[in-house]
Amino acid sequence: MISMLKEFVKRFLPLPMRWATLHKPLSFQNYKEYESIRMYEGFEEAMSNGKYDLICVDGPIGGDLIGCARIDILPLLRNNLADSFSILVDDYNRIQEQNMVKDLLSTLDDLGIAYAKSIYKGTKQTIIICSENQKFLTSL
Secondary structure, eight states: OHHHHHHHHHHHSOOOTTOOOOOOOEEEEEETTEEEEEEETTHHHHHTTSOEEEEEEOOSOOTTSSSOOOGGGGGGHHHHEEEEEEEEEETTTSHHHHHHHHHHHHHHHHTTOOOEEEEEESSSEEEEEEOGGGGGGGGO
């Protein structure tokens, strides 16, 4: 099934040269006081070679978890966030994503990284967190 999906993407959804797709299996790990947080295996290692200016957080599935979800991004903030960046977190209406974002913002504060943020509301919520030079994105 995965190979069929990869072939479909290559054939019908060609990506620009600087883009790549990555497929990682899921596992459960403990995080702080939370048990069994779903994460992508080897995600941090696979993503640790670059600087990222746009990060969209929309997985893994986390609505069924207690307390926190989608924490894979957190280890990347220290060394892999570009100076000019935008982070979008989908499903911000859920407590699991709100708890992750609290840790994300705390990490940015600890690193002395200035940011702006805004919540976009609809059927679901999305939060955008961006570098100050991208602040216009918080007023859309």
